[in-house]
Amino acid sequence: MVTGYDHLAFLVGVIFFLYRLKDIVQYVSLFTLGHSITLLAGVLGGIHANPYAIDGIIGFSVVYKALDNMDGFRRFFGFQPNTKLAVLVFGLFHGFGLATKLQELTLAQNGLVANILSFNVGVEIGQVLALTAVLIALSYWRTQSGYLRHAFATNAALMSVGFILVGYQAAGYFFSV
């Protein structure tokens, strides 16, 4: 099964308006730092968060970032939330999600701890690969004249993906207990 597309949706939102590689590296590192902390803490501490609740929050983070990209916060609340802090905080939640997934993947208990690090490395590699592809596509798109015109609609679509993720997880939460 392909998982992690929710994380990617969030990261696409994060890098959407980042042009300089330096910024991208900074934001993605913050995200990685956030989810590495909670991934390790979650698995080592045996913290079993409800996966549906966590994945629901991840879906919400996609909605949040899309709204942020649409300039919704400045428009409605008159201020811009600290974007770096938001990425770090949502990174922490994404880490809990990964921790819960990892614990479920390796239901057989042997070698849990040994697998965490390689899992985390695997996640980072996959993320970097996918982000590189996204960046190439975005960079090409940015050279087109329609980019800024479509940016708003694209973020609305991204927001829709976020809502779908929230609904999907909410349904799981209510129907599976």
Added chain:
Amino acid sequence: MESKQMPEPPSKGAIVKATGIALAVALVILFTAVLPAEYGIDPLKTGKALGLTQLAQASEMKSKPATVAAAAPEVPAPKVTGAYTAQPKNYKTDSEDLSLRPGEGVEIKYHMQAGAVMVYGWKADGKLRFEFHGEPDQKPNKDYYESYELDDKVGKDQSYGSFTAPKTGIHGWFWENKTNKEVMMHLNTAGFYDSAKMFSGDEKVDLEIGEGK
């Protein structure tokens, strides 16, 4: 933000409208496609029309082929001839009662030769997430195992079937209680295994197994 470069900032109205449309589109996709495909919940019958509920059923089906076959009695079962395997020794039986506290996991595995068969049935008074899996005696690394059936999302309160060991090694289940109350479980097996082990936390116990009568 330093790098945000919308040509002109979108108006409040445009943002509200876009959010509304995003939400509406999400709800439509959720109810017509995502819920039918993921959970078999199909309020508008679109999942059936698009064949999506089959996806949800497929993941159910993988885990209980026996019930599926029983549900379609009009199809005659294939006539299998000469399909038996003689064994030098009588089969063994095992019966275990377990109680699992919330968050607790336990594992029971039987040592079987490749090709040996076991029938099993377990029943619990609550949903247990589980993985039916095996560890070959000859394995590439310490943590290697092969998964036969995994239900780590919703869990089940019963499962019955027969099993043929693909490789010589220990084969069995890991159950985990993810509910918030204690779950009692009963497992019965009979088959050509020679020993049984229970793993609970860091403890490893040899289980006493009975002779087939």
